[in-house]
Amino acid sequence: MRGHCDNIFFMSAVSAVHAVQEGSTSTVEAPVRETESRSEEELDVPWQVVVHNDPVNLMTYVTMVFQRVFGYPREKAERHMLEVHHKGRSILWCGVRERAEFYVQQLHGHLLLATLEKVV
Amino acid sequence: MEICREGEALKISDLDPFLAELLRQIPMSANPEGAPTAEARLFTKPSAEKEVCAEWKSYVEPELRRLFRSATDTVAADLTQLNGNEKSLRNSTLCIPFEHADAWLNALNQARLVIAERNKFTDEELNDHDRSPIGSRRDLSLFQVNFYGFLQEFILREMESR
Numbered sequence: 001m002r003g004h005c006d007n008i009f010f011m012s013a014v015s016a017v018h019a020v021q022e023g024s025t026s027t028v029e030a031p032v033r034e035t036e037s038r039s040e041e042e043l044d045v046p047w048q049v050v051v052h053n054d055p056v057n058l059m060t061y062v063t064m065v066f067q068r069v070f071g072y073p074r075e076k077a078e079r080h081m082l083e084v085h086h087k088g089r090s091i092l093w094c095g096v097r098e099r100a101e102f103y104v105q106q107l108h109g110h111l112l113l114a115t116l117e118k119v120v
Numbered sequence: 121m122e123i124c125r126e127g128e129a130l131k132i133s134d135l136d137p138f139l140a141e142l143l144r145q146i147p148m149s150a151n152p153e154g155a156p157t158a159e160a161r162l163f164t165k166p167s168a169e170k171e172v173c174a175e176w177k178s179y180v181e182p183e184l185r186r187l188f189r190s191a192t193d194t195v196a197a198d199l200t201q202l203n204g205n206e207k208s209l210r211n212s213t214l215c216i217p218f219e220h221a222d223a224w225l226n227a228l229n230q231a232r233l234v235i236a237e238r239n240k241f242t243d244e245e246l247n248d249h250d251r252s253p254i255g256s257r258r259d260l261s262l263f264q265v266n267f268y269g270f271l272q273e274f275i276l277r278e279m280e281s282r
Contacts, residue, residue: 055243056236058269060276061225104166105180109187111229116167 045118047100049093052113053084065110066092069103094119123274126215130278133213140202140212142264147196149264150188150230158237162188162230188230194223218282221275228268228275235261 051062059081066077070092083090092114093103100116107114122133135143152158163184166176201214216224236246239261245251246265254260 055241055246056232056265057229058272058276061229061272064276064279101166101172101180105183108164108166108180108184109226111162111226111233113164115165116172118169 045097046094047097047116048091048119049100049103049107050089050091050115050117051080051084051107052115053088054113057112059085061110062112065107065112069106069110125278128218130216130218130221130275131213132216133211135202135212135214137208137211139267140214142267143214144199144202145264146199146227146231146268147192149235150192150227152234152237155234155238158234161233161237188226191223191226192230194220195227198224216275218279221279224275225272228272232265232268232272235265241265 051066062081062084063074063077066072066080067074070077072080080090080092093100097116104114104116121135121139124131124133132143152162163181165173166180167173198214198216198220202212239258241262245262248262249266251259251262254263
């Protein structure tokens with residue numbers, strides 16, 4: 001995930017600061033800057049979070065997860081749950097990839113069948 | 121069996137030895153080992169894009185494994201209240217602290233998904249809540265899925281009314 005790359009960058013910066021604070025005389029390596037490999041056009045493409053039907057998860061549980069993960073009011077969460085139940089899938093959210101990945105991770109943590117898809 | 125709220129806990133009392141044994145089996149039932157389809161259900165692919173799946177496997181899946189393990193460990197610790205009664209025919213009591221409710225919901229869900237995958241239950245079977253009597257290992261597994269679902273419903277209702 002991109003957050004991971006940011007962390008590596010942050011950690012090298014932190015070690016560099018520590019080395020200076022400890023009065024180290026050794027040469028401090030310049031932090032390596034991660035380069036973004038995705039094109040700007042690719043970054044602009046919105047992604048959607050899709051939840052798929054699953055016969056095991058309880059309807060009340062799915063509603064609770066939607067409320068908790070997306071902060072949706074109960075009525076909206078129930079509407080999405082029923083769409084999943086009747087139509088087999090529902091688009092819960094649409095936007096930047098990082099956020100979509102975060103939501104899908106949360107949904108998988110609650111054991112829902114969720115995917116992220118590029119909006120075509 | 122009776123379930124009620126007692127202070128900051130859910131109390132399951134008058135638990136007969138059969139249901140107590142089903143509860144004791146939650147952590148073991150949640151383990152997908154030896155069942156690749158169950159493992160695949162717990163750790164589903166996040167996308168059709170290969171690059172997304174590769175990153176997911178490296179960074180997110182280990183986090184999910186830790187989360188699921190932590191939930192079953194919490195449940196296993198609560199279930200030690202039932203230890204020592206395995207051979208007894210007396211009914212027992214189990215208290216689940218509210219702060220463990222999320223772990224219970226998660227572990228019960230893991231167990232239900234793994235059992236359903238191992239048995240390849242059909243939608244009709246999963247919706248047949250009044251199937252009785254238990255005449256086979258398959259019937260018992262289905263009863264286990266429904267019993268764990270009933271517990272989830274109760275925990276959810278109590279969480280909502282807090």
